[in-house]
Amino acid sequence: MSTIHILEERQRQIYQKGKQPFDMICDKVSIAGSVSQRACVFCGSRVVLYPIADALHLVHGPIGCAAYTWDIRGALSSGPQLHRLSFSTDLTETDVIFGGETKLYKALTQLIDEHNPKAAFVYSTCIVGLIGDDVTSVCKKVAKEKGIPVLPVHSEGFKGTKKDGYKAACDALFELIGKGPVDHISPYSINILGEFNIGGEAWIIRDYYERMGIEVVSVMTGDGRVDDAGKSHGAKLNVVQCSGSMTHLALAMEKKYKIPFIRVSYFGIEDMAQALYDTAAHFKENPAIMKNTRELVREEISGMYPQLKKYRTDLEGKKAAIYVGGAFKAFSLIKALKHLGMTTVLVGSQTGSKDDYEILRQMCDEGTVIVDDANPVELSKYLIEKDADLFIGGVKERPIAYKLGVGFCDHNHERKIPLAGFVGMLNFAKEVHATVTSPVWQLTPRRERSY
């Protein structure tokens, strides 16, 4: 086998536990010429705002950015489905020469007339600033004419990383907050932040909180509604998942509306239970909430545990690799895999921070490889070297795993199955079991030799 070369500039973004002192660097822009698994600023904004189902999402730019984000996420809505359409100003050469403002104005007003959205988001793509369009003033004008919030999202692809896109999305979202009535909101109330209702996950989580006696004022942005965001400043606590994307909003709400926030994760048994306990602990003046939480956790776990143990029997000792967007998800996944008797041999993220990687280092066994902003070459190298049985990632990682004869679990936005909550843990186990124990691997080049 030809050895796989790691670019010099990349070497400090890869760490193997036990082999070297921990001195990882991250938060770097991807180097030119790499095939990064990351996307761009626009992508960051688009994923965060996408699930708001009663808003119009207009992509201002040439067609690609809108075409490639048409109905691509499993973010479900219980009502309107406007978010699943793809709207673009579809800029052409003439617009690039003469500017796209007129086209943007027309497209916006026409789409608002047709679809009657509660708000509109206008995403700037790469060339919008370069051709001199003043998107903000067009948005202001249309907002005034149509009487709905029209919010520019400053998401030019090259102006930073995906993280900057999250921030731009949070800034736009923040503009919606504080507009609605808060009179009848319970003193035991929360906003769920950073939960996108993939496969209905927000519904599962909302149900848990409601059973605990807590009112959920808004979910941002899963099954999201403009009016819910509008009154979200009436909630007493922000519970933030996917903290990479939503901490910026939580901080802004803390500053302006004095709403404290906690960070949680809904993946895996411990983290899910911990999320509920932490939330309950915040409302300790009402002891019934903690009591309800204990009952709920007991009930949920006892319902799924016997089944989980069955899966574990087959999965004990298998090796997993993880490559996800944010490092927080990786923490939960490592713990969830431990429940299945599996060890993590490779873990990485697109956008983790130095602190995140330090936590990962502490969680992992000797020899585990930790990568920041990896590329297919590096991921393949370590999948082979570490002889992984399972790879957890998104749609771009799937074919790498499959080509090498490694099982795969989709933990990204395209999936249709809820993996959050206790029931999600069971789904996760089922999915991992289905791929790892499949007989097809026995026929693959990687395993065939041993038969």
Add this chain to the structure above:
Amino acid sequence: MNLSLIKKHADYTPTTNACKMCTPLGASLVFKGISNAVPLLHGSQGCSTYIRRYIISHFKEPVDIASTNFSEEAAVFGGGVNLNRALDNLLKQYDPDMIGIATTCLSETIGDNVAGFLKSYREKRKDELLPEIIHVSTPSYRGTHMDGFQGAVQAVVQGLSQSVPETVLSHKVNIFPGMVSPADIRHLKDILEAFGITYALLPDYSDRLDGALWSEYQRIQKGGTNVDRIKHMNNAVASIEFGRILEGARSSAGKYLKEQFGVACYSPGLPIGVRETDSFFSALQDISGNPVPYKFRSQRERLIDSFVDGHKYVSGVRAVVYGEEDLVVGIVSLLREIGIIPVLCASGGKSGLMKEIIESMVPEHQSLGIHVKGNVDFMDIEQQVADISPDILIGNSKGYRLSRRIGKPLVRIGFPVHDRIGGGRINHLGYQGAQELFDRIVNTLIEKGQDQSEIGYSYI
């Protein structure tokens, strides 16, 4: 939400649910079809990531597309530094035979002089053995993915073909199939081999986008058109490039080779259905002097036999066909042969040629009520469909939404097919492809009838 209630007017501006992709996607596909080549997009990271994701979801294969990863600085001062660094890193990491650079709307808008950057890159490294570096201009505000595809084919041919003398690598025919499936490419190669014709087929992503599992890591997937073969294209007896729209285009790879090196150029339509395949085979007979091999004559005979078996299920059926213009033209040709009326022929492409071509193929288009529309999005298609009550949709998987809404079946062809496996294994071309399409169309209609029947009959 009922989109069909929305009436568009002349001044209507936005695009809703595009029926096209952007130019760099087409160029990337072409570069994937060249042996030991790496595609490099000159622009933001997202372009490469989104395009990779889109292509992967169809082919279910790894698709590495590198990016020069523009930062704000690059957008202000130009992308030359990034391009240089990207080339250096690709050389180190991939050791390719060719790097195919496609620009994006960002690098085009800031006016990057890529040709100039490359010139100085080569000068600085004139003592090193560099791979071929080909550049195609693909701003996404100009044209569709199909323009990017054909533009890249032409750029590769122009960049690589030289006046080389005949060598052992020389071949008889250059073949430019257009954006067809890996299965189609394999079939074309079978045909050429059966005729005993040596060839250079560009692009050939039949292995790289529909390949086997790996027993070891492949830096660049095996397969693809050999770069040296492309350099010998000037020696070929003839070029064959599919597509009646392409035939009408101002420039193309085949036209270039004809003008520059006097290589004869055949421009049949995409060989979909009997007659268009006949034209292709007759070109091959011309070029090779050999008769059509028995294998394909018998495929043709069986195909026509099956047309007779199935004709009643399709006669007078009303179809909506959409996708790339040349694909639509090809499918219309097949539908004409079997009695299906293509009541709406739609494309996001805007060559301006499709209407005339289809109307001349179907002289009675007016009495049949056939509409041909270029430069459309899926909202246009949905609106039109309300007035024409079709029985079946034929096109890529992006029409599923419409299919579900109107309760009419969709036969998935072309690219992308994101909601099924096997997108790369769909056969469209030749008698074999027509057979597969015909069987699928007929069986889809039979299945629909069977499912809707009160008694659920068990034979036909």
